[in-house]
């Protein structure tokens with residue numbers, strides 16, 4: 001994948017596939033420690049320990065009918081290439097936490113990419129899911145909680161075109177503000 | 184740079200939007216974008232964005248949602264269009280630049296773009 005935001009979308013979609021109704025995405029960038037970490041926590045069905053232990057292994061099957069994983073092994077490979085790794089913690093019936101770390105300034109770290117696009121794909125494509133998004137860059141913080149948005153909107157859905165346009169701008173500004181701090 | 188957008192904007196949007204809510208709920212068009220790993224890697228997120236922008240531009244009301252992997256890797260990005268009373272049509276290998284034609288032909292002119300079709304489900 002060309003962007004970390006695409007990996008993030010893939011992990012978010014895993015949570016949705018697992019039946020999650022609440023998802024928390026945390027992104028932490030710390031330049032003094034040269035670290036970029038994203039964590040996705042969900043309240044989906046979770047995984048039995050045998051599965052959780054092998055979801056990161058690169059698949060060797062031909063995936064003709066029923067493939068075993070692709071997304072997480074790809075993520076693990078990308079993280080390891082960039083001096084980091086992936087951790088999966090899961091509890092059947094309770095949920096899953098997937099955390100990927102990269103060296104921020106590593107040559108092989110993909111750029112973050114279109115994170116607003118990723119968040120919009122999840123928020124608009126899966127209206128029933130409650131997403132909390134927390135992004136920290138060197139101590140600055142931006143957060144968004146779809147429950148707060150819904151409360152402000154009442155019966156107007158998040159998918160309404162005016163809301164969508166607002167969301168896109170809101171995310172773009174918020175995330176850009178993290179990268180370019182207020183002086 | 185001060186933040187320009189805030190949650191307060193939403194209250195204003197809410198008031199404006201409430202007026203057209205009743206009208207908006209009528210049309211029964213669903214557009215479904217495949218968001219499995221292969222779909223994402225092949226550009227499905229940007230296709231979804233292009234679809235939303237085109238619907239906006241043409242003032243078309245349709246519900247856009249995502250779906251996980253259906254095991255058709257080489258056909259991704261997949262886009263399904265379902266309209267009340269019509270067959271559900273699955274289009275394959277859709278790129279953002281193909282979206283305006285797809286919307287124009289299928290939703291506005293009511294013509295299926297046969298060369299991009301990979302499957303159909305009869306109307307239920």
Ligand SMILES: Nc1ncnc2c1ncn2[C@@H]1O[C@H](COP(=O)(O)OP(=O)(O)O)[C@@H](O)[C@H]1O
Pocket residue numbers: 014015018042044045046047055067068069070071072073095096220252
């Ligand atoms: N958040 C999650 N909750 C529960 N199970 C998960 C989660 N993420 C991944 N899995 C399990 O791990 C498998 C492999 O995931 P992944 O590598 O993303 O491939 P895929 O999603 O294509 O199956 C999934 O099929 C699923 O069984």
Ligand code: FES
Pocket residue numbers: 067070219220221222252253254255256257259
């Ligand atoms: S892994 Fe789902 S279509 Fe290829």
Ligand SMILES: [Mg+2]
Pocket residue numbers: 010013014070071072220
């Ligand atoms: Mg997956």
